[in-house]
Amino acid sequence: MAKSQARYVCQECGGVQPKWSGKCDACGAWNSLIEEVVEKAAPKGLGGAKGRKIDFVSLSGSSKKSPRRVTNIAEFDRVAGGGLVPGSVVLIGGDPGIGKSTLLLQVTAKLSENSRCAYVSGEEALDQVRMRAQRLGVAEAPVQLAAATSVRDIVTTMDGEDAPDVLVIDSIQTMYVDAIDSAPGTVSQVRASAQELIRVAKRRGIVLLLVGHVTKEGTIAGPRVLEHMVDTVLYFEGERGHQFRILRGVKNRFGPTDEIGVFEMTEIGLAEVTNPSALFLGDRQDNVSGACVFAGMEGTRPLLVEIQALVAPSPYGTPRRAVIGWDSGRLAMVTAVLEARCGVALAGSDVFLNVAGGLKVSEPAADLAVAAALLSSLTGTPVPSNSVVFGEIGLSAEIRAVSHAEARLKEAAKLGFERAIMPEPRRSSGDKKAPRNGSLALATIKHLHDLVAMFQDETNIGRKAGEA
């Protein structure tokens, strides 16, 4: 074993410093340095010894294609890229109590119909897990359950005769490698434990599902390197006080990363939500100003959400800008364009923006919906409740076409909307024909002026500019 020496390790970024200080030199985090014993680095350079020559092979060589392991929980499989790839490692992060253990117990119960599944809990006693299994109605599933935290024991088991096909580690922060002195949960332990587990999983073709705790800042606790070490990183999110949960892919070596899975937390576990638009629009009120329905996309799936804005005169010298569920930089851009290009005065007002239901929207296509919600609040004119809005705003206030216009319109029509305020569809490359609008009337606009004009005259908002 390499010689060990005490050092101070940043629990945020994994940076190592010889002396303690209040602030990490590497990432600037405060109070993040903890004394840990780190393995002494190997001597610089390779020395004189020669390595073994490696053999190269062609890209086309025969590779064993093993089928993905499918849970038949559609919301989970889609986010995983169509099922779990044998030998792949998935890290699932989420806030305390959000439902990570629940999700993984349900997933393993499903997988156990066709694969050997094992669930190792380092956090809960066996009885607690059994009680949950009973509540979820999966107590009869042939899942092997164990309470363990020693990586050495787990690795031996994974390497043994009756190794599982799928292994859940709940959670990686409770695991420890006995060769390292630091406490479980520290950067050194998390990194070393993950390394050992990943190595056997790859060698034996085991699907390894790691639960990871999330820090206050919302990243998986432990060093960022954990995210680099695994094949797939999924976040399980949800707002307190809301029943629904969103599984979001942020990294996937075997599939797309822009997919989300929507679940509802019920007494008997997580239920799939197959029509999330209906859920997110559930509490919507008709004809209030400052709200607007955005026809968005999450991965391959259209999703309608309500965007709410409140523009109010600011009692302070520096007006407040508060955003929930959208990018604050993007809001600053939209307000600046409204102000500079369209003469809409917002500088003296507090602006609050909220994506209803706690969803996080990251598409630029929401720009136009945000602008509409802001203008609606500012003028007190409701956006007609039969309309959806989408489009990207450029810095010169031009409205830019966005992808998947047809899918957005189709979803809106399905949910009973009658109009869409949107950019002129792209006619050149790729989709030659204008999007088929189903039963929707299309109010296409080219410039943000056109949207502002709709709100200046209340009678305008219903029909304007190139309405079909």
Ligand SMILES: Nc1ncnc2c1ncn2[C@@H]1O[C@H](COP(=O)(O)OP(=O)(O)OP(=O)(O)O)[C@@H](O)[C@H]1O
């Ligand atoms: N009897 C119950 N009825 C309904 N919902 C329940 C019940 N018991 C637990 N829950 C839900 O399950 C959630 C806890 O789920 P779970 O333990 O899977 O979360 P977790 O992310 O694994 O938490 P931790 O971070 O503590 O490991 C609770 O927040 C609650 O929403």
Ligand SMILES: [Mg+2]
């Ligand atoms: Mg748990």
Ligand SMILES: [Zn+2]
């Ligand atoms: Zn740091």
